[in-house]
Amino acid sequence: MSTQVHANLTEEQVKQISEGLDEPEWLLETRLDALDALEGLEMPDVIRTPGRNWTNLYDLDFAGFVDPLNAAEEKDQVGPEEVEVMSIAEALDEREELVREGFGSVVDPEENYLTALSTALFSTGTVVYVPEGVDAEDVTVRTRMNSQSLFNYTLVVTEKSSSVTILERQTTGDEVDGERYYSGLVEIDAGENSNVQYGSLQNVDEETYTYTLKRGHADSHATINWIEGNVGSRLTKSSVETHLQGEGSESQIVGAFFGHNDQHFDVAARVWHEAEHTTADLVTRGVLDDDARSVYEGVQDVGSDAWDTSSYQRENTLMLSDESEADASPKLIINNHDTEASHSATVGQVDQQDLFYMTSRGVSPRMARNMLVEGFFVPVLEEIAVEEFRDDLSDLVAERLRE
Amino acid sequence: MARLELRNLHAQVAEGGEKILDGVDLEVRSGEIHALMGPNGSGKSTTAKVIAGHPAYEVTDGEVLVHLDEEEFEDIEIPEDMRTVNLLDLEPNERAALGVFLGFQYPAEIEGVTMVNFLRTALNAKLEEREELFEDDEGEEAEADADDEDAGYDTSPMEGDVEEGDVGVAEFQEIMAEKMDQLDMDTEFAQRYLNAGFSGGEKKQNEVLQAAILEPSIAVLDEIDSGLDIDRLQDVSNGINALRDEQGAGILQITHYQRILDYVEPDHVHVMLDGKIAKSGGAELAHQLEDEGYDWVREEAYETA
Numbered sequence: 170m171s172t173q174v175h176a177n178l179t180e181e182q183v184k185q186i187s188e189g190l191d192e193p194e195w196l197l198e199t200r201l202d203a204l205d206a207l208e209g210l211e212m213p214d215v216i217r218t219p220g221r222n223w224t225n226l227y228d229l230d231f232a233g234f235v236d237p238l239n240a241a242e243e244k245d246q247v248g249p250e251e252v253e254v255m256s257i258a259e260a261l262d263e264r265e266e267l268v269r270e271g272f273g274s275v276v277d278p279e280e281n282y283l284t285a286l287s288t289a290l291f292s293t294g295t296v297v298y299v300p301e302g303v304d305a306e307d308v309t310v311r312t313r314m315n316s317q318s319l320f321n322y323t324l325v326v327t328e329k330s331s332s333v334t335i336l337e338r339q340t341t342g343d344e345v346d347g348e349r350y351y352s353g354l355v356e357i358d359a360g361e362n363s364n365v366q367y368g369s370l371q372n373v374d375e376e377t378y379t380y381t382l383k384r385g386h387a388d389s390h391a392t393i394n395w396i397e398g399n400v401g402s403r404l405t406k407s408s409v410e411t412h413l414q415g416e417g418s419e420s421q422i423v424g425a426f427f428g429h430n431d432q433h434f435d436v437a438a439r440v441w442h443e444a445e446h447t448t449a450d451l452v453t454r455g456v457l458d459d460d461a462r463s464v465y466e467g468v469q470d471v472g473s474d475a476w477d478t479s480s481y482q483r484e485n486t487l488m489l490s491d492e493s494e495a496d497a498s499p500k501l502i503i504n505n506h507d508t509e510a511s512h513s514a515t516v517g518q519v520d521q522q523d524l525f526y527m528t529s530r531g532v533s534p535r536m537a538r539n540m541l542v543e544g545f546f547v548p549v550l551e552e553i554a555v556e557e558f559r560d561d562l563s564d565l566v567a568e569r570l571r572e
Numbered sequence: 573m574a575r576l577e578l579r580n581l582h583a584q585v586a587e588g589g590e591k592i593l594d595g596v597d598l599e600v601r602s603g604e605i606h607a608l609m610g611p612n613g614s615g616k617s618t619t620a621k622v623i624a625g626h627p628a629y630e631v632t633d634g635e636v637l638v639h640l641d642e643e644e645f646e647d648i649e650i651p652e653d654m655r656t657v658n659l660l661d662l663e664p665n666e667r668a669a670l671g672v673f674l675g676f677q678y679p680a681e682i683e684g685v686t687m688v689n690f691l692r693t694a695l696n697a698k699l700e701e702r703e704e705l706f707e708d709d710e711g712e713e714a715e716a717d718a719d720d721e722d723a724g725y726d727t728s729p730m731e732g733d734v735e736e737g738d739v740g741v742a743e744f745q746e747i748m749a750e751k752m753d754q755l756d757m758d759t760e761f762a763q764r765y766l767n768a769g770f771s772g773g774e775k776k777q778n779e780v781l782q783a784a785i786l787e788p789s790i791a792v793l794d795e796i797d798s799g800l801d802i803d804r805l806q807d808v809s810n811g812i813n814a815l816r817d818e819q820g821a822g823i824l825q826i827t828h829y830q831r832i833l834d835y836v837e838p839d840h841v842h843v844m845l846d847g848k849i850a851k852s853g854g855a856e857l858a859h860q861l862e863d864e865g866y867d868w869v870r871e872e873a874y875e876t877a
Contacts, residue, residue, distance in 0.1 A: 521627065526680035527690070529624045530782060531668035531698035540693065544684025544765070 178204065178289070182237045186292050190258045193265060196272070203278045203288035210282040213382075213406065215435060216464045216498050223464035223496055224406060224435040229378060231286070234317055234348045240292040241316035243342060248308035252333060253298040257322060260296035267298060271324045275356035275384050275412075283380045283406075287320050287352045294322035297335060299363070301328035308335040314351055314373060315343040321353040327363035327391075334366045336558055340401070341374040348403070349377040357385035359393050361415065368396035368558045371405065372565060375430060378404045389415030389444075396553050398562045399426040399434060400569065408437040413447035413475075423552045424453035425562060427569050428461030428493075438482070439468040442475035442508075451482040454549045456542055456566075457493035465497040469512060473504040482512040487545050489519060489538070539570045574602045574641040574671060574789035576623070576822065581634035583622045588630075592618045594847035595634070602641065602789045602822040605812075607833055607858055609826075610844035611866050616826045617677060619844070620794040624674035625664035636660050638670055641789065648706050668694075669701035673788035673821075675779040677795040682766040687778070690766050691785050692744040698786060699737070751784040755811045773804035780811035783821075791815055792824045797832035809835030830862035843869045 183204050187197040212226040248254035253264070260268050278288035295310050312321060327333055339351060351373055359365050371379060379402040385393040395409045411420035422438040440449040455463050469480040486495040497514035519541055527537035546566055553559040576599070583593040592615050600606050610616050622629050623636055636659040642650050659667050682690070739747070745762070752759050757777060767775050776796050783791045793812065800808060813836060815821040825836060833841075833855065841857040842849045845866065850873040851857070861869070 520680070523680040523682055525624075525626055525664060526676065527682070527694075528664040529668055529674050529676075530690075530694040530786065531665050531701060532690075532694050533665050533697060533701070534663070536693065536697060537665075540685050540690065541682065544682060547684030547765075 177232055178207070178235075178237065180204065183289050185238060186290060189292065190261065192261060193269075195269060196261070199273060199278060200289045203285040206279045206285050207282060207289070210279065210285050213281045213283055213380075213408070216466055216496060218496060223462075224404070224433065226283075226406065229404070230348070231350070234350045234378070235286070235290070236317040237290045239316050240319050241314075241343070242293055242319055243313040243315065244293065245309060245311040246295045248297065249305045251300070251303045252305040252308060253296070254308055255296045255298070257291075257294035257296060260324075264296065264298060267326060268296060268324065271326055271356060271358055275358060275386050276354050276382055283352065284354060284382060287322070287354050287380075291320035291322040291352075291354070293319065294324070297323075297325045297333065299327040299331040299333045301360075302330050303328075304332040306334045308333060310335065310337045312337070312339050313342040314339065314349070314377070315341075317345050317347070318350040319352070321351070323353065323355040325355070325357040325365060325367065326360070327358070327365055328360045330362045331360070332364040334555055335368065336555065337367070337369045338561075339369075339371045339373055339379075341377055347376070349374075351377055351379045351402075353379075353381040355381070355383035357383075357393055359385055359387045359391040361388045362390045363388070364392045366394045366396070366554065368398075368553070368555060370398040370400070370558065370561055370565070371407075372401040374401060375403050375432060377402050380406045382408050382410075384410040384412070385420070386412050386414050387418035387420060390417040391415060392419045394421040395423065396555075396558060397422070397424045397436070397438075398565070399424075399436065400565045402432065404433045404435070406435045408439065410437075410439040410441075411449070412441045412443060413449065414443050416444045417446045418444065419448040421450045421552065422452070423549055424455075425546055425549045426455040426463065427566055428455070428463060429458040429569060429572070430461065431459070432461045434461070434463040436463070437466040437468070439466075440470070440480065442469070442471045442478045442480060444474065445476045446478075447475060448479045449481070451484075452549060452552055453484040454546055455486045455495070456489065456545060457486065457495060458489040460490075460492045462494045464495070465514065467497075467499040467512065467514070468502070469500070469510060470502045471505050471508050471510065475505050476507045478505060478508040478510065480508065480510040484514040485545075486516045487519065487542065488516065489542070542570060543567065574822065575639040576600045576672065576790040576824070577635075577637040577639065578619070578623070579635045579637065581619070581622065581636060582632045583618060583629045584632055586628050586630045591632075592629070592847055593622065596844075596848055598824075598842065598849060600790055600822040600824050603816060603820050604840065605816055605823040605825060605836060605838045607825045607827060607838040607841045608844055609828070609841060609858065609861055612828070614844045615847040616844050617794050620674055620792045620824070620826055623659065623667075623672065623792050625659070625662070625667050631660055638672060638790070640670065645702065645706075648702055650706050654706060665697065666701060666705060668786070668788075669698045669705060671787075671789035673783050673786055673791040675783060675791060675793035675796050677798065679767045679775050679779060681768045681770070683768050685766050686763055687766055688745065688748060688762040691748065691782060692739060692741065694782075695744065695786060696738045699739075747785060751781055754814060755781055755784065756807050757781060772799040773801060776800060776808050777804060777811070780808050780815070783815055784811060784819075787819050788821055790822045790824065792826070794826045795828060796825075797827055797829065805832060806835060808832075812836045830858050833858045845870055845873060
């Protein structure tokens with residue numbers, strides 16, 4: 170199925186965005202190529218079970234909520250002195266070569282319809298550059314979306330033996346009429362023996378559709394650890410991915426989502442083992458209440474050259490109502506026999522024995538349920554090394570339970 | 573003195589399932605230890621679960637009454653007409669608030685909820701629920717407000733902030749440490765997740781600890797002695813004796829074996845067969861059952877019938 174939802178997007182609009190950022194010619198060309206490609210590109214893959222597409226992106230009214238020339242946001246992007254944390258415009262001005270090398274090197278701009286749309290229209294973004302040997306914590310990127318649509322781009326480059334912790338948050342600010350769209354592409358190029366921890370907490374309002382694709386390339390002995398928290402949004406389509414390209418590289422993907430009302434979460438965690446002695450650990454937990462739905466895909470792909478691979482994946486979804494729905498598809502693809510791997514997924518309701526046990530001690534059913542839900546997220550929270558992020562996520566969970 | 577009274581209690585597996593209890597009559601007063609014995613499948617555990625309000629069972633006849641002792645309720649005045657309560661009209665958490673505790677044979681393992689937070693929450697919830705249960709009509713509005721509050725909570729129980737009138741974190745930790753010491757439990761247990769990864773013996777000890785902290789008037793302990801080594805059996809027994817001797821609780825000790833009764837001496841022993849009490853007696857009855865089994869009781873029961 171090809172997509173014809175954007176007949177109203179024009180080269181003029183793309184040129185205008187590019188001019189606004191005072192961009193070099195190569196980037197404008199990349200944008201225009203992506204715009205041209207839109208017509209022939211498919212939507213990103215979604216899980217299909219017999220008779221059903223769990224997430225129907227083709228029916229979304231992109232023409233209605235994509236407003237290319239009126240992007241508005243508030244952004245904080247701060248970090249310690251030894252790290253360069255730049256807006257995309259600053260980065261193009263001061264570190265054009267870095268952006269040119271990095272842009273599109275991890276996520277192909279024309280990978281699918283939504284990456285191409287993002288590439289053609291992005292108007293905001295952050296570039297984080299960590300020089301060799303630098304250890305940096307507390308790079309913070311806060312994006313508050315104030316317009317109908319917002320296209321965000323993030324590039325992280327870490328040089329040899331450096332280390333960085335990045336926390337990103339997305340929220341919505343000024344109200345707008347109708348539905349909204351947030352799109353974010355994140356590329357991480359982790360140099361040899363560097364360490365990146367990238368945490369993202371999405372809590373936009375429930376009139377907003379979100380598409381995010383976060384992908385990293387890990388060089389030899391590099392580590393990329395992702396934390397992905399999704400609480401807001403009407404429909405979340407999120408994929409977090411690592412290519413373990415260098416010997417001894419590692420990745421952990423920790424995910425948490427909590428849906429209520431008619432929220433829909435389509436989340437994926439994917440890792441490709443492409444070199445020897447690589448390790449991956451994927452842990453995702455989600456809770457659904459009311460009519461909320463989730464679909465999870467986890468992929469551990471062990472390549473033929475990936476000797477001595479260790480790869481683990483666990484996904485658990487807890488449903489708080491009879492109307493909520495969940496599907497999970499953990500996949501293990503092994504092309505090298507020297508592999509230690511496991512994968513599992515469960516979907517279940519609150520355990521009635523657990524509830525009875527707690528209420529028999531005097532705790533009200535509602536409080537018992539809330540304690541069980543908070544406890545359910547603990548194994549995920551325990552994997553989060555950054556205290557601030559852990560606190561923010563558990564606060565959002567507690568807030569949701571109070572509603 | 574509080575009193576738990578089972579009158580002609582009939583129950584079946586919920587939604588029309590198998591009939592299990594066939595007219596149980598039993599009375600336990602605070603300060604007394606009763607042993608409820610009987611072969612597997614006779615209805616002992618079902619009796620315990622029905623008392624506590626387990627949703628898997630449906631009561632088809634009879635009553636489970638609690639006659640309350642006002643002295644145990646400290647600041648709360650219990651209206652005259654509410655001093656006898658039919659537990660079957662109440663939710664499990666309300667039954668707990670009235671001082672009825674169920675010690676489980678197989679306690680749930682609850683990941684992510686620490687012992688200390690759970691028990692502090694339970695203790696505070698019990699105190700609040702008691703107040704709500706005995707508010708007079710004028711208090712209905714306040715009760716409605718309290719129900720609203722119950723729709724969530726102002727602070728996460730994981731963080732453990734304190735509301736007015738609640739037992740605070742520091743105070744509770746002291747209470748818990750003292751009770752753990754009495755039971756010879758490692759204080760590290762306080763920070764562990766509720767029963768998660770506990771050995772069978774640790775779980776049983778934990779049940780007794782919870783009873784010690786929640787201070788019930790009546791504790792129904794369902795086969796809390798099974799699977800314990802001798803040291804743990806003594807610890808658990810000491811805990812049960814303390815519940816009676818120090819807190820004045822009435823104990824309904826459900827057991828399959830005489831062994832625990834060497835340490836927890838019962839005032840009364842009841843034999844359950846086919847969903848009813850077939851015979852009652854003193855501590856010597858337990859010894860006789862150990863020696864001779866249940867067949868003679870069954871024969872006696874048939875003859876009487």
